[in-house]
Amino acid sequence: MLLEARDVVMAFGAFRAVAGASLDVAEGDIVGLIGPNGAGKSTFFNCLAGDLVPTEGRVTFDGIDVTHLSAERHASLGIGRTFQVPATFEDMTVLENVMVGAFLRHPHRNDAEQVARRVVAATGMEAQSDLRARTLGTPGRKRLEIARVFATGPKLMLLDEALAGLTPSEIQRAMALVRDIHGSGIALVIVEHIMEVILTLAHRVLVFNQGHVIASGDPARVVKEPAVIEAYLGRAHVRRAGAAP
Amino acid sequence: MRWGPVALIVVLLAYPFLLQGPFYEDLGVLVLLSAISASAWNIVGGFAGQVSVGHAMFFGAGAYMPLLVYQLWQLPPVVGAPLGVAVSLAIAVLIGTPTLRLKGHYFSMATIAVAELVRLVVGNWDLLGAAIGIMGPARPRGWWDLTFRSAVPYYYLFLAVLALVLGATWWLQRSRMGYYLRAIRAGERPARSLGVPVSRYKLYALMLSASFTSAAGSLYAFKTGFIDPESGLGILVSVQMIITAALGGAGTLFGPLLGALILVPLQTATNTWFGGSGSGVTYILYGGIIMLLARFEPGGLLVLYGRLRGGALRAWRRHAA
Amino acid sequence: MVLLQVVVGGLLLGAVYALFSSGLTLIWGMMNFINFAHGEFVMLGMYAALLTVVWLHGGPAVFGLTAAVALFLLGVVIYFGLIRQVMRGPMLAQILSTFGLALLLRYLAFWIFSPNFVTLPKTSLAGSVNLGGILLAVPQLVSGLVAVTLTLAMHLTLTRTTIGSRLLAVAEDRQAAMLMGIRPDRMQSIAWGLAAASAGVAGALMATAYPFSPSVGETFALTAFVVVTLGGFGSVPGAMLAGLIVGLIQALSAYYFGPIYKDVVVYGLFVALLWFRPQGLLGKL
Numbered sequence: 001m002l003l004e005a006r007d008v009v010m011a012f013g014a015f016r017a018v019a020g021a022s023l024d025v026a027e028g029d030i031v032g033l034i035g036p037n038g039a040g041k042s043t044f045f046n047c048l049a050g051d052l053v054p055t056e057g058r059v060t061f062d063g064i065d066v067t068h069l070s071a072e073r074h075a076s077l078g079i080g081r082t083f084q085v086p087a088t089f090e091d092m093t094v095l096e097n098v099m100v101g102a103f104l105r106h107p108h109r110n111d112a113e114q115v116a117r118r119v120v121a122a123t124g125m126e127a128q129s130d131l132r133a134r135t136l137g138t139p140g141r142k143r144l145e146i147a148r149v150f151a152t153g154p155k156l157m158l159l160d161e162a163l164a165g166l167t168p169s170e171i172q173r174a175m176a177l178v179r180d181i182h183g184s185g186i187a188l189v190i191v192e193h194i195m196e197v198i199l200t201l202a203h204r205v206l207v208f209n210q211g212h213v214i215a216s217g218d219p220a221r222v223v224k225e226p227a228v229i230e231a232y233l234g235r236a237h238v239r240r241a242g243a244a245p
Numbered sequence: 246m247r248w249g250p251v252a253l254i255v256v257l258l259a260y261p262f263l264l265q266g267p268f269y270e271d272l273g274v275l276v277l278l279s280a281i282s283a284s285a286w287n288i289v290g291g292f293a294g295q296v297s298v299g300h301a302m303f304f305g306a307g308a309y310m311p312l313l314v315y316q317l318w319q320l321p322p323v324v325g326a327p328l329g330v331a332v333s334l335a336i337a338v339l340i341g342t343p344t345l346r347l348k349g350h351y352f353s354m355a356t357i358a359v360a361e362l363v364r365l366v367v368g369n370w371d372l373l374g375a376a377i378g379i380m381g382p383a384r385p386r387g388w389w390d391l392t393f394r395s396a397v398p399y400y401y402l403f404l405a406v407l408a409l410v411l412g413a414t415w416w417l418q419r420s421r422m423g424y425y426l427r428a429i430r431a432g433e434r435p436a437r438s439l440g441v442p443v444s445r446y447k448l449y450a451l452m453l454s455a456s457f458t459s460a461a462g463s464l465y466a467f468k469t470g471f472i473d474p475e476s477g478l479g480i481l482v483s484v485q486m487i488i489t490a491a492l493g494g495a496g497t498l499f500g501p502l503l504g505a506l507i508l509v510p511l512q513t514a515t516n517t518w519f520g521g522s523g524s525g526v527t528y529i530l531y532g533g534i535i536m537l538l539a540r541f542e543p544g545g546l547l548v549l550y551g552r553l554r555g556g557a558l559r560a561w562r563r564h565a566a
Numbered sequence: 567m568v569l570l571q572v573v574v575g576g577l578l579l580g581a582v583y584a585l586f587s588s589g590l591t592l593i594w595g596m597m598n599f600i601n602f603a604h605g606e607f608v609m610l611g612m613y614a615a616l617l618t619v620v621w622l623h624g625g626p627a628v629f630g631l632t633a634a635v636a637l638f639l640l641g642v643v644i645y646f647g648l649i650r651q652v653m654r655g656p657m658l659a660q661i662l663s664t665f666g667l668a669l670l671l672r673y674l675a676f677w678i679f680s681p682n683f684v685t686l687p688k689t690s691l692a693g694s695v696n697l698g699g700i701l702l703a704v705p706q707l708v709s710g711l712v713a714v715t716l717t718l719a720m721h722l723t724l725t726r727t728t729i730g731s732r733l734l735a736v737a738e739d740r741q742a743a744m745l746m747g748i749r750p751d752r753m754q755s756i757a758w759g760l761a762a763a764s765a766g767v768a769g770a771l772m773a774t775a776y777p778f779s780p781s782v783g784e785t786f787a788l789t790a791f792v793v794v795t796l797g798g799f800g801s802v803p804g805a806m807l808a809g810l811i812v813g814l815i816q817a818l819s820a821y822y823f824g825p826i827y828k829d830v831v832v833y834g835l836f837v838a839l840l841w842f843r844p845q846g847l848l849g850k851l
Contacts, residue, residue, distance in 0.1 A: 049438065075440035083438075089431035100428045103421045104440040112421065145435075152439055296661045343841040349657045350600040354791050355840045361788065362833045369826050480784065484669065487662070495658055528673040535666025539652050543659035 001060075002027050002187055003048070003079075003156055008057035010043050017043040019211035020057070023189075025156065030188045032198040032219060035208030036232055041191050042084060042160060044208065048189065049081040049158050050074035062155070076104060080154035084161045084191075086141035088133040088148070095120060095129040097144055101151035116151055123147040123177060139170045146177060156187045163197055175201065195223065207231065257404060261397050270396035276509045277403035278465060283489035283501030284410045285457030290487065291495030292423065293450040294430030295345060296353050298483050299360030303333040303455040305367070305477035307462025312379040312472050321389045322381050326463040333459035334452055336363075341451040345444065360483060368474035378473025381466060391467040399468050406464060407502075410457050414498055417453075426450055430496070458486075481528070488535050494545030503546060571700045572821045573814065578702075578710025580813015585713040586768035586786065587793035588720055588805040589761025595800025596737040596757050597653065599660065603644075603668035605787030607762045610671065611637055611769025612778045613679060619686055626708070626774060633770035634763045641762025645755040668783065675780035683777040705775035712771055717809075720764060721802045733757055737800060785829070792836040798846035807847060 003025040010018040018040045025031050033041045046052040048059060050071035059067045061077055069077075089097050098119050102112040120129055125147060128136065133144060142162055149157060163174050175197060182188055182201075192198050198205060199219050207215040207222060209231040215222050222228060256263070260273050282304060289295050310332060311325030344355045367373050385392035393399060417423040425446050428436040433443050466472055476482070489508055494500025512527045519526045542549045590604050601607075611633040618629035644667065652663040694703045724730035735743040736753040744750060772778070793812050797804030812832060819831040839846065 051434070051438075071434075071437040072440050072442050075438055081438050083435065087432050087435035089428055089435070091431060092427060096424065096427075100424050100436070100441070101439045103424055107421050109419055109421065112424075149439065290658070294657060296658050298661070298665070347840060347844070350598070350661065351840060351844065353661050354600060354795075355837060358788060358791070358833045358836045358840075362830060362837065365826070365830050365833070484665070487665075491658065491662060525673045525676045528669050529677060532666045532668070532670030532673060535662050536648060536670065537666075539655070539659040539663035539666060540648055543655050543662070 001025070002029070002062060003189075004058075004060040005044075005048060006058045006060075008044060008047050008054045008059065010040075010047055010052060011055040016211050018047065018054070021206075021208070021211075021213050023048075023206060025187050025189060027155070027187055028182075028185070030182060030190065030201055030203050032202035032205040033189065033191045033208060034193070034195075034198055034205060035214075038210075039208035039231070040211040041208045045081070045158055045160055045189075045191055049079060075152055075154075078153070078155035079158065080149035080152050080156070081158035082142070082145040082149055082160055082162050084164070086138065086145050088136070088141050088144050090134040091132060093130050093132055094125055094136070094144055094147075097133055098148050098151045101148040104152040119147050119151045122180070123150065124173075139166050139174070142166070143174065143177065146181070150181060150186075154186060156189065157181065159188060159190045159192075161191055161193065163192060163194055171197065199223070261400055267396060270400060272510065272513060274396050274399050274403055274468060275513075276505050277400065277407050278461060278468070279485065279489050279509050280502040280505035281403065281407050281410055281464065282458055282461040282486045283493075283504055284407070284414060285454050285461055286486040287454075287490045287495060287501050288414060288417065288426075288457070289447075289450040289454035291490055291497070291500070292417070292430065293426040293447055294496075295447060295451070296349075296487070297356040297451070297454075298353050298480070298487065299356030299358075300454070300458050300486050301478045301480065301482035302336055302360045302363045303458035304462035304465070304482050304486075305363065305472075305474075306332040306336065307459030308466040308472045308477040309367070309373060309379065309462075311463050311466045312381045312470075313373065315381050316374075316379050321386075321391070322463075322467055323389060323391055325466075326460065329459045329463050330456045333455040337452045337455040338448070341448050342444075345447045345451065357480065357483075360478065360480065364474050364478035367478060374473065376474060378471060378476075381470035383470070392470060396468075399464075402467075403464055406460055410460075411498065411502070413453070413457070418498060422446065422449065427496070484531070488531055488538075491538055491543070491545055492534065494547035497545070497547050500545050500547050507546075567699060569821070571702075572817050574700055574702065575706060576814040576817025577810055578706050578813070579817070580810040581710040581713040581717070582768050582771055582809075583789055583793050583813050584806045584809025585717045585771075586765040587790045587797070587809055588717050588802045589757075589764040590790045591794045591797060591800055591802060591805045592724075592733070592737070592757050593761050594794060596733065596754055597649075599649070599653065600664070600791070601761070602661070602664040602787060603671060603783075604664075604761070604765055604790050605783035605785065606668050606671040606675075607637055607641070607765035608769040608772070608786045608790075609675060609778070609780060609783040610640070611766030612773040612782070613675060613769075613780075614766060615770035615773045616684065616686060626770075630712075630767055630770045633766035637766030638759040638763035641758040641760070642755050644762070645758035649758065650751065650754075668787070672780055672783050675783075679780060681779055681781065683779045685777045686773050703775060709771035709775055713768060714806075716764065716767060717802070717806050720760070721806070724802060729756070788833065788836070792832055792839070794846075795836060795839045795844065796846050801846075804847055 001024055005021065005023040008018055008021050009016060021044050023031065033045065035041050043052065047054045050066065050069055050073065053068055058065060061079060064077060066074055066077065089100065095116055098116040099112050102115040106112040106115050120126055123143060123146065125143060128140065133141065136144060146162060163171050166174060171194065178201065190202065202219050204217060205219040205222050206213050207228050214227045214231060215225050261270055286300050290297055307326065307329035310329035311322035314320040314325040314328065315322050340359050344352060347355055368376050373379065382390045382392045425441045428441055429443055429446060437443055462477065489504035490501040492508060493503030515527045515530060538545065586608050590601060593599055593601055614633040614636050615629040618624045618632045622628065648663055648667065652659050692704060694701055695707065724734055732748045733753050733756065735748055736750045740750050789812065793805055793808045796811065797808030815835065816828045816832055820828040
């Protein structure tokens with residue numbers, strides 16, 4: 001098991017954003033995290049990534065307890081993540097952004113540059129290598145974030161709404177990229193609102209609502225569960241959708 | 246072959262022969278000193294984006310130690326220079342660790358306060374000359390006292406140190422540390438997510454910057470042979486570094502040098518024109534320049550130049566098309 | 567008895583600190599922005615008082631008002647001319663902007679007014695009173711009391727009036743405030759005006775009691791920083807409390823350790839606060 005999260009609780013004062021969530025990710029898995037806004041997905045995500053230290057619970061990666069380790073340690077151990085609102089290094093070029101990622105495993109500048117160039121080419125951004133990140137649009141920035149974290153050589157990538165705000169054709173392109181990345185042996189945990197993406201890509205899905213995991217399993221089956229429909233649309237729609245599977 | 250930098254190097258090397266006489270020699274020395282301190286500040290303030298407004302404490306440490314070892318033990322001031330660096334490094338580690346944790350404005354305020362504390366303490370410490378200060382060798386006992394009558398030997402000494410600082414900065418820019426510092430400046434959270442040990446690198450940057458700033462302070466002590474809390478540890482020392490670096494371009498290699506090339510002659514000119522109240526007018530100008538810079542082109546002149554050139558190029562292309 | 571006098575004197579001065587710090591903390595709370603020129607606003611208030619007395623022969627009420635109005639306008643102008651644009655820029659620009667302003671104002675004052683320390687010509691506030699055995703100079707006493715009143719007034723304005731709640735709304739959540747039709751720009755400019763005005767009045771008050779020169783701005787700025795940090799960034803009640811505490815600590819340090827040490831203790835406290843309890847006593851971080 002690559003990543004194990006057990007009974008993670010994230011409390012801010014009296015408010016429990018995540019009220020006991022567990023997750024298993026094996027090598028080669030693609031796990032989707034879905035749920036309405038404010039359900040606790042992103043908070044849980046940040047706990048996995050090391051941005052937040054859970055109030056309770058444990059996160060283990062590759063056999064190592066990473067619960068209380070810093071975000072940078074998470075990254076060096078092989079957990080990479082992207083941000084919901086792209087956080088590219090605006091005044092640095094595309095290549096330089098990716099180089100920052102590459103430097104993690106390649107301390108020497110020439111090696112890092114080579115690796116970065118390869119990643120930039122592999123993610124289809126070669127033409128924009130020398131453009132500053134701030135000149136890219138949202139799709140470009142999201143792609144750059146993925147390229148940049150890919151250059152850190154992760155074993156697991158946490159993608160936070162990497163496809164949000166993209167047009168249908170951009171979504172197709174992005175999904176192809178995500179598949180390529182998965183193909184190179186990286187496990188994925190994806191937070192997404194776009195059902196098509198989840199249904200197509202994810203092997204398994206966890207549904208969050210109000211800090212709890214209310215359903216998990218095969219995507220196609222899970223989205224028809226009454227509890228899930230209720231979480232998104234309210235009880236009335238459950239009745240209208242008819243009973244279960 | 247890029248002619249600009251080559252021409253610059255030639256001019257810098259030949260300057261004392263191009264413009265002769267004590268006035269120009271002194272001016273040259275002052276420009277170099279300003280460029281060294283500003284370039285030193287640039288490492289942590291420009292590249293890493295940690296706007297320290299208390300760098301005077303490092304400059305002061307570098308300036309006080311040489312004169313102190315002379316006064317106490319009659320040693321050549323140059324012996325005190327590495328001691329100054331050691332003290333500065335100690336301050337950087339001691340102060341830096343808790344202070345670099347602070348964000349943006351908090352960090353800057355903390356650096357001001359700490360530097361002021363240091364100034365107050367030194368200004369009341371008799372061993373360090375209190376408010377009166379410390380003097381260096383009135384007459385040199387040999388070349389090792391670094392007390393020259395003419396400014397020319399100082400010029401070349403300072404030029405060598407500037408070359409060292411710029412060389413280190415150039416290497417830094419290309420290295421992992423440089424990229425990590427720029428990433429930290431651009432966004433600490435994403436930097437962390439890529440494995441950048443943010444706190445550690447900020448401290449490294451501060452330590453490197455502090456060492457070079459201390460060297461600048463030592464050079465100042467060699468040249469002027471005198472230091473007191475105002476000239477060594479006053480807030481204007483810190484401000485001078487920042488504005489020089491920012492004017493030319495904080496975070497660029499040659500920005501601080503460019504800033505020095507503009508501001509030092511400017512300061513000399515206003516001092517001459519306005520006589521006694523001259524230094525006051527200089528700071529009125531400085532204040533105005535800083536505000537304009539902040540308002541219109543925080544990247545400094547080098548960035549402005551790049552933008553104008555790009556704009557002119559685009560306009561030309563449109564015209565030609 | 568002397569100790570009591572020192573304590574009361576410290577509290578009275580602390581009240582004035584509270585007055586000029588409350589504006590600074592308001593700006594911080596609204597904009598996450600530190601005005602490095604705040605000390606200069608206080609200094610300008612002192613000189614505004616001087617000019618009013620010398621040119622218009624006004625009494626304390628007049629020059630207090632002049633300082634308030636002049637500085638209010640200055641604050642608004644600075645907001646629209648400089649701060650609004652700089653807020654969108656990089657950190658270096660934000661810090662440099664008010665720093666440059668501080669330099670400009672300070673050295674303009676040096677140039678125009680000369681670096682010598684001056685005092686206000688004798689005003690109606692002169693002499694001293696004996697309150698239960700404690701000898702208090704009238705200017706200090708009046709300054710302190712007026713400062714307390716004005717700071718309280720500011721707090722009440724913020725919490726009890728419409729415009730006050732609008733200002734606080736922007737401080738709390740800019741986006742939400744915008745959605746409710748409040749214009750952050752306008753509110754922020756008012757905050758700047760208020761902050762500058764309170765600094766100016768504080769300066770005018772202090773001018774009645776102490777000699778001043780253009781150099782005093784720097785110390786006041788640092789004092790304001792300490793008060794704001796201790797009281798908690800964004801909290802006016804915090805600034806009130808912290809101002810009194812800082813005034814007290816300063817007075818006691820000077821009394822026990824000597825006048826040199828009053829600044830050392832205060833700055834030391836400041837640095838310790840930033841390291842160990844940046845949210846201060848009552849603030850939100």
